[in-house]
Every structure is written in C-alpha cells, then in structure tokens.
Amino acid sequence: MSLLQxxxxxxxxxxxxxxKGISLHVNEGEIVTLIGCNGAGKSTTLKSICGQVKTKGSILFKNIDISSWQPHQAAMEGIAHVPEGRRIFPKLTVKENLEMGAFSVKDKKVVKERMEQSFAYFPRLRERLNQTGGTMSGGEQQMLAIARALMMKPKMLLLDEPSMGLAPVIVDQIFEIIGEMNRTGMTILLVEQNAYQALQVANRGYVIQTGEIIMEDDAKTLLVNDQVKEAYLAG
Structure with missing residues (x-):
C-alpha cells in the first residue's frame, strides 16, 4: 500500500x-531512493512533501492530501525530514538536540524511551550526551540529525544527502543503519548523490533530471542499467 504519493x-x-510535474510513490515499509545530479530537484522534492516550498499538483500521505500543509503539520502527522547539511543545533548538547526532536511529547518517560531507541542505532551519541553538537565530527552530527528525527517516532523518514562530506567508512556505517531502520519497518525516502550506495540499500529508485522523473525501476535493475551507470555510477 502506498504511504506517500x-x-x-x-x-x-x-x-x-x-x-515540472513529477509523480512517484513510496509503499509502506520500503526504502525508495531519488538520485540525480546537483540541481536536479531532489531536495526540492523533499521540501515539497514537507510544505517548505510552493507546489501545484497532489501530495498524498496516508491518502490525505497534504499539498497545502505547513511544515509543522507534516511533522505532527509523522513525516520527519533530515535536511541536507544536517542542521543540528550547534550550541545545544546531544541530549538537548534529541529533546528538541521530541518537543511535542509531554511524557518524560516516553522521551527517555525514544532516546534509548536512538542510542540502539547510534551508541556513540550516548558517549557524547553532554557534548555540544557543534564540536562533534561531521559523521557524529549526521548521526545526531537522524536520531533527532527518530525522536518524533515518524511514520516516514525523509533523508537528504546523508553521506555528504563524510569519510567512506562513516558513509558505510550510515547506510548500514539506514538498512537496520528499514528492517524494523521504517519507511524511508532517500535523496542521495552517492547513487551506488543508495541503490544498494533501496528497494526501488527514481532518477530525476532538471525537475523531471526520467526513469524508475527496482533498485537492482537500475544498478545495472547502462544509462544510470554512465551518468551516476562511473568512477
């Protein structure tokens, strides 16, 4: 069943x-990736879903048209967006950043339980609990950004370029965790310039070029597609 259309x-x-009139869908429990060059419209697609840019057309989440919603409405409905560049609160501690992710939760016990669930994915954050976010490495900040989104207990996670600027070993760790989250039932829409890594972890993929979807298929099929290999997997 499509969770997002x-x-x-x-x-x-x-x-x-x-x-320019894109159509895509994400089924419940899937990882779907959107790949393309810089400026193709990947981040704009995520921002459109979250109500951050003006749109025309239909955006359905759980069969509800959310195209006119504001960002806070999308978040409250269960759409968590991890933006490009991480955007953590650099002067707040790890603990405070995570608490900000659960700002709408009044029950402190629930907040603590969700924090423990985040630490299950990112044990390093427990070690950095009282460290300010701005003093951590890029990889740790990316972990914190994802963990903060998980504090919402979202129905869908939108990830925008989670590998950007990270060392290869950290990229591998991040994608391994993305796979683990999906295996627990998390639905994920992944925007990523690292097409190889994205297609390795995804169920299905879309290729976007200058604001238009030019190709869609199973991730494994896209991995061996000559056009995709030449444009996005070379080198």
Missing part, C-alpha cells in the same frame, strides 16, 4: 519552476 507535482521558487 506525488502526482504531477510542480514546485516553484518565486518565478523559477524547480519541479
């Missing part, structure tokens, strides 16, 4: 059209 979605930044 985009139908002919157009997105605009002022007078500039960034998405």
């Amino acid at each position: 985009l139908q002919e979605v157009q997105a605009y930044y002022g007078g500039i059209q960034a998405l």
